[in-house]
Amino acid sequence: MTVFRPRATLASLALWAPLALAACGGGTAGGGGAGATPSGDILSLMQARGLSEADVSAALMTYTPTGKHDEYLTFASGGHGGQLLVIGVPSMRIIKYVGVFTPEPWQGYATGDVATERVLDGGNRFGKRVEWGDMHHPALSETGGDYDGQFIFVGDKANARVAVVGLSDFMTRQIVTSELIQSDHGAAFVTPNTDYVIETSQYPAPLGGGYAPIEEFNEKYRGAAIFWKFDRQRGRIDPTASWAIELPPYMQDLADAGKLVSDGWAFMNSVNSERSYGGNLEGRPSLESGASQGDMDYLHCINWRKAEELVKAGRTTTIVGMKVISLEVAAAEGVLFFVPEPKSPHGVDITPDGKDIVVGGKLDTHATVFSFEKIAALASAKKFVGKDPYGVPILDFKESIRGQCEIGLGPLHTQFDGNGFAYTSVFIESVVAKWSLKDLKVVHKLPMHYNIGHLCAAEGDTVSPDGKYLIGMNKWAMDRFSPVGPLLPQNFQLIDISGAGDMNLLYDMPIPLGEPHYAQMIKADKIKAIEYYTPVGTNPITHEKDPNATLAKQERIERRADGVHVWMTAVRSHFTPDTIRVKEGETVHLHITSVEQAFDATHGFALGSYDINLSIEPGRHCDVTFVADRAGVFPYYCTEFCSALHLEMAGYLLVEPKS
Ligand code: K7E
Ligand code: CUA
Numbered sequence: 001m002t003v004f005r006p007r008a009t010l011a012s013l014a015l016w017a018p019l020a021l022a023a024c025g026g027g028t029a030g031g032g033g034a035g036a037t038p039s040g041d042i043l044s045l046m047q048a049r050g051l052s053e054a055d056v057s058a059a060l061m062t063y064t065p066t067g068k069h070d071e072y073l074t075f076a077s078g079g080h081g082g083q084l085l086v087i088g089v090p091s092m093r094i095i096k097y098v099g100v101f102t103p104e105p106w107q108g109y110a111t112g113d114v115a116t117e118r119v120l121d122g123g124n125r126f127g128k129r130v131e132w133g134d135m136h137h138p139a140l141s142e143t144g145g146d147y148d149g150q151f152i153f154v155g156d157k158a159n160a161r162v163a164v165v166g167l168s169d170f171m172t173r174q175i176v177t178s179e180l181i182q183s184d185h186g187a188a189f190v191t192p193n194t195d196y197v198i199e200t201s202q203y204p205a206p207l208g209g210g211y212a213p214i215e216e217f218n219e220k221y222r223g224a225a226i227f228w229k230f231d232r233q234r235g236r237i238d239p240t241a242s243w244a245i246e247l248p249p250y251m252q253d254l255a256d257a258g259k260l261v262s263d264g265w266a267f268m269n270s271v272n273s274e275r276s277y278g279g280n281l282e283g284r285p286s287l288e289s290g291a292s293q294g295d296m297d298y299l300h301c302i303n304w305r306k307a308e309e310l311v312k313a314g315r316t317t318t319i320v321g322m323k324v325i326s327l328e329v330a331a332a333e334g335v336l337f338f339v340p341e342p343k344s345p346h347g348v349d350i351t352p353d354g355k356d357i358v359v360g361g362k363l364d365t366h367a368t369v370f371s372f373e374k375i376a377a378l379a380s381a382k383k384f385v386g387k388d389p390y391g392v393p394i395l396d397f398k399e400s401i402r403g404q405c406e407i408g409l410g411p412l413h414t415q416f417d418g419n420g421f422a423y424t425s426v427f428i429e430s431v432v433a434k435w436s437l438k439d440l441k442v443v444h445k446l447p448m449h450y451n452i453g454h455l456c457a458a459e460g461d462t463v464s465p466d467g468k469y470l471i472g473m474n475k476w477a478m479d480r481f482s483p484v485g486p487l488l489p490q491n492f493q494l495i496d497i498s499g500a501g502d503m504n505l506l507y508d509m510p511i512p513l514g515e516p517h518y519a520q521m522i523k524a525d526k527i528k529a530i531e532y533y534t535p536v537g538t539n540p541i542t543h544e545k546d547p548n549a550t551l552a553k554q555e556r557i558e559r560r561a562d563g564v565h566v567w568m569t570a571v572r573s574h575f576t577p578d579t580i581r582v583k584e585g586e587t588v589h590l591h592i593t594s595v596e597q598a599f600d601a602t603h604g605f606a607l608g609s610y611d612i613n614l615s616i617e618p619g620r621h622c623d624v625t626f627v628a629d630r631a632g633v634f635p636y637y638c639t640e641f642c643s644a645l646h647l648e649m650a651g652y653l654l655v656e657p658k659s
Contacts, residue, residue: 058506061496064091072458074471074521075138075152076492079514082133084154084165089458089469089521092494092509100163100172101133101156108604108615109172114623115541116172123161123175126209134158136517137188137254141232145192145259145354145463149526151235153197155187162188162199162228166235168530171540176237179209180244180322181224186255186268190230192463196304197228197237198257200268204249208320217277218389223247224324225255225268227304235543243311243323245330248390249275250298251291254347254413259463260354262372264305267357269345273297273388292363296340296397298388299348299359301375307335331391337379338388340397342368347413347454351422351437352463356402360411360424366404367411367424369440375400405440407433413518415457417467417497425452425472432472432495434503446503448493450476456519457497466523470495470503473516481510490516532601533619537593546621548591552576563587563625570594570603570616572643575636578651584631584658590624592616604639607653613639631657 046056064070070088073095078085082102086095099109103120110120110131121129133156141151152165161177162184186200204221206212212220229241250270258265276290284290307325310316310333316323330336342361345368349358357370375395378384384393410428417423421443424433431445432455454473458466472493480491489510496504533540537549550567555576558565564582568575570592582588594603596618605614605622609630614622638649 062090062507072521073524074519076516076519077135077138079516080134081514092507098170105613112612112624113614115539119172123177125159130159138520139188139190140520140522141194142190142192147522153188155184157185160184167527174236178322179320180207185253189255189257191257192259192263194230197230198255200225200252200255202251214277221249223252245325246327256348256350262354266302266304267348268300269348270298271344292344295343298338299341301337303335327390336392338392338394339400349414352416352465358414362410367407368404369402370400371402403440405435413454415455415460416465418465425455444502448472448474449480450478454518456521458521468498470497480508531599536595536619537621538619539621549621550593552595565589568592573645573649575651581654582628583656586628588628593621594618602640603642606639607636628655631655
């Protein structure tokens with residue numbers, strides 16, 4: 001048995017001294033230095049639970065007592081679950097799921113509520129609703145390159161959609177999509193003042209959604225980077241002011257916007273410069289092996305300020321409603337440049353000072369550090385080593401880089417602290433590598449369990465990262481949690497990066513949803529969330545009083561040309577009216593307002609068999625329209641346990657048969 005002796009790190013924890021003192025029933029004052037001795041209670045607890053000193057130290061750094069809030073909030077993608085996760089750090093408590101690309105009944109998101117149904121319909125593809133999404137990269141809105149806590153944007157890889165989530169109420173306000181592209185991956189990434197939300201296609205296809213034989217891949221298939229214009233005042237993307245740049249049929253991958261010195265530029269890498277398009281049953285190499293033949297792919301450098309001028313000057317063609325700068329124009333006008341990058345890269349991350357572009361090469365052992373200054377100088381001097389088959393100028397690799405850091409097997413993504421260190425996820429090796437941006441040398445590797453993908457540091461994509469915490473977003477969980485069948489959660493591992501030296505593993509957190517790809521971590525006090533909707537009858541999408549808002553004493557049922565309208569209120573613990581009589585086949589419009597103005601006094605409204613579930617937070621207004629096409633007796637009731645008489649918060653929809 002090891003005797004418990006607090007280490008210097010333990011003793012230095014602010015929490016430690018009071019805990020030791022309290023546990024010792026007073027003990028000796030004196031700063032709790034090396035002399036602080038744990039009580040018999042703590043020792044026996046440690047023994048009983050088999051905890052080491054390091055475990056207790058980690059627990060003290062993450063434990064968040066009742067009533068205390070977390071210092072940071074992490075917004076993690078919910079992958080093909082289509083939802084966004086909100087996680088407190090350091091406690092790693094899940095605080096909320098936000099329905100984005102997928103209907104979410106608890107929030108009454110697109111499960112009958114007209115306003116949110118319309119939001120989801122904003123992402124319809126070729127006239128059809130899509131009820132799931134493959135969310136990859138959340139991007140918090142920025143002001144001056146720092147997260148401002150107002151909005152978060154997320155991309156849906158599968159259906160090429162981008163969503164805007166408002167952080168006053170954590171509701172999805174808008175989903176946009178363009179049939180110009182058929183998938184995305186470099187989404188969502190924002191420019192330093194959130195002028196644009198970037199969405200780059202991944203799998204080349206004919207622009208606009210038409211058909212072309214795959215043998216015409218090189219000629220007819222294309223990629224594109226869409227610059228969605230964000231109107232901060234309205235809290236909406238303005239599709240009419242958005243535009244795109246046509247790209248060659250390489251598979252464009254992640255993107256990042258320049259900042260400070262590199263503001264005005266965007267960078268995205270690509271795989272498959274070979275333009276392999278598969279055909280392994282047709283005598284061609286499989287897509288995968290065809291795409292990894294060459295030694296280099298292309299880092300795309302886009303001067304978006306220049307592109308913006310071209311758009312203003314009308315140098316675009318319109319495809320499916322989107323203004324597009326053609327490859328030819330982009331290449332000729334100094335908008336698009338390529339720099340070779342090591343084989344099959346994945347992450348591209350701009351350093352906090354905006355000076356360097358760090359690229360992880362999946363099939364290379366390096367993180368390559370490109371210099372923006374060098375790239376910009378080569379571009380403006382028109383010093384090219386050649387052109388790609390589409391006429392895009394190529395800069396010299398060696399002349400564009402500051403250097404390379406020998407990382408290990410399979411470097412992917414990179415995050416930064418404020419102290420000159422970079423942290424790169426190393427997928428094959430299953431470690432986080434901490435390395436110095438100054439001399440490009442690895443200083444520490446911390447094993448991950450298992451196969452880390454992205455990682456996320458506190459304020460890690462801003463011009464002023466906080467350091468402190470890093471989350472390894474691991475693809476596999478294997479033996480970390482209780483077995484739950486073949487489909488396992490993923491494992492977010494919280495890491496302490498506050499020290500100048502080694503990183504420290506603090507906590508394992510299972511993520512039982514989708515495949516979370518990426519996350520961003522923001523200082524919690526930057527988010528100013530409302531406690532309830534005010535005035536009573538606010539539509540959560542418009543944030544204005546809804547025309548159908550119903551106040552107390554205004555409840556009524558009217559028959560109009562377009563059906564039966566029910567103006568209803570919800571308050572603890574009744575709906576008014578609680579009896580609704582309609583005839584089979586009539587269209588029913590429910591206008592339900594919660595007249596509550598009390599914190600957390602949420603009601604629900606469930607109407608089974610008619611597929612309707614609403615969340616009516618205090619002050620919120622909801623509209624529902626449906627055809628009462630089944631005769632019968634249908635109870636409706638409140639789905640939130642809101643009061644002692646919650647079970648009695650119910651009513652009946654009586655649908656009288658036609659004959
Ligand atoms: Cu999973 Cu950013 Cu879509 Cu890497 S991506 S791991
Ligand atoms: Cu309202 Cu339960």
